[in-house]
Amino acid sequence: MCFSAQPPCAVLRGDGPADRVSFVGWRSDAADGSALVRSDPLPSPAERYGHRYRSPYPYPYPAPCPHADGPLGCDVHLWVDADSPERTGLVEHADVLVSRVPLPLASAQRRVRGLLLGHPGCRAVAVPDTASTCVVGVRERTGAVSFVSFARLARGGCDAPLPAHVVGSVVHAWAVNGGSPRALRSLVPMPRS
Numbered sequence: 146m147c148f149s150a151q152p153p154c155a156v157l158r159g160d161g162p163a164d165r166v167s168f169v170g171w172r173s174d175a176a177d178g179s180a181l182v183r184s185d186p187l188p189s190p191a192e193r194y195g196h197r198y199r200s201p202y203p204y205p206y207p208a209p210c211p212h213a214d215g216p217l218g219c220d221v222h223l224w225v226d227a228d229s230p231e232r233t234g235l236v237e238h239a240d241v242l243v244s245r246v247p248l249p250l251a252s253a254q255r256r257v258r259g260l261l262l263g264h265p266g267c268r269a270v271a272v273p274d275t276a277s278t279c280v281v282g283v284r285e286r287t288g289a290v291s292f293v294s295f296a297r298l299a300r301g302g303c304d305a306p307l308p309a310h311v312v313g314s315v316v317h318a319w320a321v322n323g324g325s326p327r328a329l330r331s332l333v334p335m336p337r338s
Contacts, residue, residue, distance in 0.1 A: 146318040147210050148217035150181035167311045168335040171319075174328045178217075179335060182314045184224070187235075220318035222268075224310050227260055240268050241317045243309040247273040250280070254292065257282035261290050268320065271313030279312045283326040293326045307334050 150168075165184040171177060210219045222240035236242065242260050247253075253274040260270040261282045270282045281293045293316060316326050 146183075146220040146222070146314045147181045147212075148178060148219070148318065148322075149210065149212045149215045150179075167307070169307065169311060169315055170331075170333040170335045171315060171329060172331045173319075173324065174330065180315055180318070182311045184310065184314075217318070217322045217324075220314075220321050222314070222317055222321075224314060224317075226310075227270075236264065237266070239264065239266075241310070241313040242267050242270045243313050244270075244272045245309060247275045247277075250274045250276065250278075253280040257292065258290070269313050269317040271309040271316070273306070273309050277306045279307070279309055281312060281316045281326065283316060283320050285320075291326050293329065307332055 167182045167184075169180045169182060171180055223235065223238060224241035224243060225235045225239035226245060227236055227239075227242045228244050228246060242264060244256055244260075248256055253272040256272045257270045257280050260272075261267060261284060268284050271279055272281075273279050283291045283293065285291055312332055315332055316329065319329055320326055
């Protein structure tokens, strides 16, 4: 997750067809800007233990962003779909948990709270609601939980709202950079040039 990348940013894109890149416009109480959210797929067991990938770590660490440090730093984190049976083992290690199943607002808020309470190492949880918006819960440095609901999630050049993993990633990066999640006012998809 990079607050300094500008579209198009081919240098930060992955090499594989499964790599996903989203550009997001954000607005807070005091500033606005754009961000790049890159979702690199985890390597398969054959890649982790085969000839293609050799490392003492179970997964490769992404290359650093090729720009100077700015006021908002880049953030590398693991996001996991909490509802995905094939990712069950990763849920306990996730920095960001998401659910892709839209729920009514009250149910989405309960789901966010339950995931945060059930996973003390997780910093942010994002759950879409049935009104094409997203409810996000963030664990503060003190351990307290803040809720942010992008009740009027702004839309950009496309009709689709931002996926929950993108919203969760931006809010996580914002929080680890010292920003108050409640200061974020809107997130919008930005078209890639």
